[in-house]
Amino acid sequence: MATATRAVAGASRSSSVTAEDVLRAAGHIVETRGIDALTMRGLAEDLGVAVTSIYWHVGNRDALLDGLVDRLLDRMETLVADGVTPAARIASLARQLRRTLLDRQHLVALAHERGRAPAMFLPVQRAMATELASAGVDGPDAALALRSLQVHVISSVLMERAGSRSSVRSGPDTASPDHPDRDLIATPSNPADYATVFEFGLDALLRRIMEP
Amino acid sequence: MATATRAVAGASRSSSVTAEDVLRAAGHIVETRGIDALTMRGLAEDLGVAVTSIYWHVGNRDALLDGLVDRLLDRMETLVADGVTPAARIASLARQLRRTLLDRQHLVALAHERGRAPAMFLPVQRAMATELASAGVDGPDAALALRSLQVHVISSVLMERAGSRSSVRSGPDTASPDHPDRDLIATPSNPADYATVFEFGLDALLRRIMEP
């Protein structure tokens, strides 16, 4: 099954493998085929080394996953706010972070599972705190606002990830058949729906935050 | 390691096992020790039968998980709204649903992964739609409101699940050490924090929904 994926990068010189190589290959597998597709043996085959060689470089699978999360966090560029009002600038930061995270959905889920969600939020946290302060929001109010924004952004990414592979249930309805308004469906079904829901919630949150 | 967990229920009579027994035992494992702890072999041992017997009753592991989700959905009682204004009644429904789902966090995560989140929301969806209509919200606006409420309730449960086992990272900071305001932490750390964030977001959402 091994396709021609050997020329992964302009490899330096020898046939040896570095920890960076392992992380890169593992990250590629996780992003494209999900975490379950990451097996030590498969990874070793991709790299053209014995399984046990991986253990020498990155420890065990758990440490490898930790390394992947660290790698994700290191690569998060610092985003810059856009807009005139504080609310608009916070919204722009939230949108940018969401976009960034959506491009790495599986890695984000992994980071979240490992309790590293706060670290993913950190690139915008300081900037948002500044905007909040300039809008007269500080202290516990600011802390609650930041927490809420963090949960909103990250959870929106997590929700969309699982939603993307929801094959609609087949079979007849098990519920009572006397439903007159079956057409009203409350589930976002495509990326655009998720974007709309995200914007709606963001707008609601910001209005609430900026109010007395 | 097998503790005295044989008297699972007042078993009917024989030594045989039903599909219901399998689901019940599996559900117990998932709720108490997480999905990863559910192995076909361990489950068989708990039930006192051979592994292969389970396959006869519930098919394979995937079908077993589907069965667990169905079981969760079947057991969701229909909640009843409390309060005078439509907003208050919707809020009460959202809170009740959140409470119900929090008691089955692992199962909820499983249902979400399998694209069954909308089904979990269904018990309150109709009631909420009624309240929205009585508040003059219908059509696309109502659909967006319902979607947003669904995402808010379910994602709050998913976020709290992973947050509950976030062992704070040890080791020194890898980031730049010149941070003056390290004390401002944007992460909910305990259940009370999550509840506050949930209430704040719910309030924001409802205000936004009820406005013109």
Place this chain on the structure above:
DNA sequence: ACCTGAACACCGTTCAAGT
């Protein structure tokens, strides 16, 4: 109709060796 043991192809991980 229901349960069983044997067997298969996969896992993650360890360890004693090799160079």
Place this chain on the structure above:
DNA sequence: ACCTGAACACCGTTCAAGT
């Protein structure tokens, strides 16, 4: 310092039998 093969204890799943 780095890589290897062999081996271990686990998985999910299938299948030919048993009763």
